[in-house]
Amino acid sequence: MDLRTLADKIEIAELFARYARGVDTKQWDLWRSVFTPDAHLDYSSVTGVVGSRDEVIATLEKALGTTPMTQHFITNIETEIDGDRATARAMFYNPMLLPNMTEQSYCGGYYHHNLVRTPDGWRSEKLVEENLWFVNHPSAAS
Structure with missing residues (x-):
């Protein structure tokens, strides 16, 4: 692996860390900076939210604004x-x-990103969340 590829992989890993920090701390400008302005996001496997970066962020801000705690671990x-x-x-x-x-919930799966190098560094232009499992889903309490 050459140094350019290694540097790109590190920068992309940092992008994922900013994604997690932005959503968990509700720093929506930081979260928004992970994506290109015309990015398409698909969270249909868990929340049903699909759309442009700005459409999805409006929904997430509202939904997660009342969520007491989230913590995203992104690995592999x-x-x-x-x-x-x-x-x-x-x-x-x-x-x-x-x-x-009253009880914590847990979910896991995969993030699939299509990324592009921009003058400001790597950005995601497409994200599809593939939720594989969800423990204590809110709909189960109904």
Whole structure:
């Protein structure tokens, strides 16, 4: 692996860390900076939210604004780089305390990103969340 590829992989891993910190601390400008302005996000496997970066962030701000605690662990990042484009797949584990629930919930799965190198560094232009499991889902309490 050459130094450029290694540096790209580190930068992409840092991008994922900013994603987690932005959403967990509700720093929406930081979270927004992970994506290109025209990015498409698909969280349909767990929340049903699908749309542009700004459409999705409006929904997440509202939904997570009342969520007492979330913590995203993103690991096992696999990146394929081809010039100024890349794909990445990473595992996530997300413990959380959801509104109006007394017990913690947990979910896990994969993030699938299509990335592009921009003048400001790597950014995600497409994210698909693949939720594989969810323990103590709010709909189970109904």
